[in-house]
Amino acid sequence: MDKGQGPLTTCVVTGAAGFVGSHLCERLLSLGHTVVGVDNFFSGRPENLKTFASHPRFFFHERSVTETGLLTALKDQHGPVFAVFHLAAIVSVPYSLERPEETFLVNTQATLLLLEEAEVLGVRNFVFAGSAAEYGDRDRMPLTEADANEETRWLSPYGEAKYRASVAVASRRGSLCGVSLRCFNIYGPRQDPSSPYSGVISRFVNMAVAQRPLTIFGDGLQTRDFVFVSDVVDAYCLAGLRDDKDDIKRTSGVFNVGSGRATSIVNLARLICRLTHRPESITFGPERPGDIRHSTANIEAITRVLQWKPRIGLKDGLTRTIQWMRGSG
Ligand code: UD2
Numbered sequence: 001m002d003k004g005q006g007p008l009t010t011c012v013v014t015g016a017a018g019f020v021g022s023h024l025c026e027r028l029l030s031l032g033h034t035v036v037g038v039d040n041f042f043s044g045r046p047e048n049l050k051t052f053a054s055h056p057r058f059f060f061h062e063r064s065v066t067e068t069g070l071l072t073a074l075k076d077q078h079g080p081v082f083a084v085f086h087l088a089a090i091v092s093v094p095y096s097l098e099r100p101e102e103t104f105l106v107n108t109q110a111t112l113l114l115l116e117e118a119e120v121l122g123v124r125n126f127v128f129a130g131s132a133a134e135y136g137d138r139d140r141m142p143l144t145e146a147d148a149n150e151e152t153r154w155l156s157p158y159g160e161a162k163y164r165a166s167v168a169v170a171s172r173r174g175s176l177c178g179v180s181l182r183c184f185n186i187y188g189p190r191q192d193p194s195s196p197y198s199g200v201i202s203r204f205v206n207m208a209v210a211q212r213p214l215t216i217f218g219d220g221l222q223t224r225d226f227v228f229v230s231d232v233v234d235a236y237c238l239a240g241l242r243d244d245k246d247d248i249k250r251t252s253g254v255f256n257v258g259s260g261r262a263t264s265i266v267n268l269a270r271l272i273c274r275l276t277h278r279p280e281s282i283t284f285g286p287e288r289p290g291d292i293r294h295s296t297a298n299i300e301a302i303t304r305v306l307q308w309k310p311r312i313g314l315k316d317g318l319t320r321t322i323q324w325m326r327g328s329g
Helices: 019-030 070-078 093-098 100-120 157-170 200-209 229-240 245-251 265-275 300-305 314-328
Strands: 010-014 034-038 058-061 083-086 125-131 177-183 185-187 214-217 226-228 253-257 282-285
Touching: 010 019, 010 070, 019 034, 019 229, 034 070, 058 070, 070 100, 083 100, 083 229, 093 100, 093 157, 100 125, 100 157, 125 157, 125 229, 157 177, 157 253, 177 229, 185 200, 185 229, 185 314, 200 214, 200 265, 200 314, 214 265, 226 229, 226 314, 229 253, 253 300, 265 282, 265 314
Parallel strands: 010 034, 010 083, 034 058, 083 125, 125 177, 177 253, 185 226, 214 282
Antiparallel strands: none
């Protein structure tokens, strides 16, 4: 798979100091592109920028995506922008339940404004961080892109706000190619394990490395679709770096990004214990309120249109995450 297609460009990455955003910046720099990173450190962390902060082709702006004229200001300073990778968002589901208005303002409204600005400025590709939360709670798996629609009952303002923005990005007509990547459960190095709402893999790996028991919420038979962060970065690059003008209509759209496989939480816990060479030390607590039961992506569309497929299997991805956690702990 060629992830460096097209010319060397200037790319804007919002949410550059986040878990996925920082990996994306690193990859774009390694491919030779110039990267203008934006983050207001609401949930992003300065240490995520550490490995590339002083790179000669990396420029950082501590700003919010809700600022009017943000892209225009960046273009004035850094020249024409080829692609905008818009990952900055309120990422916490519980926070979105407490502050729905702010969530719509940041996750939907700011996206619409950035999108309009990008189009006016002649940006070629706009890639948005969608979410599996856009599907609400569905019975039938795997989920195909059309399963999120106006009939969906979202479980949080986060899910609805992401859905509204995804639809706007994907239905853009004109010279701008808009792609929303509906990512399932992303995991890997740099994912913060510190809150009860952190991704289950970062929490389990953190606990296992610290030789503490892993706590499963509920019976552990709920399933998720785990996708390694470098595979997600592959998808961003395939969507954002293409330069085939005839391809805009074909490529614009919403695409699931997952492994296409269901893993139960109890099997995940056992695998992590095995990979960290410790006896199974697993406890069961009450089910987490609002949890969905199952979530698996159908990845046929992204495989067909963007020629993307996941390359890192769960065992390999977990091993890399464990190595990172050991090194940073
Ligand atoms: C993911 C997203 C969330 C939202 C949601 C929409 C992450 C980190 N979270 O939540 O932002 O988009 O999807 O559907 O990607 N669990 C345990 N023990 C723990 C932690 C979690 O058993 O210590 C369980 C948890 O109850 C759930 C499963 O593991 O059943 C996955 O939890 P999660 O928070 O990693 O992800 P999810 O899919 O609930």
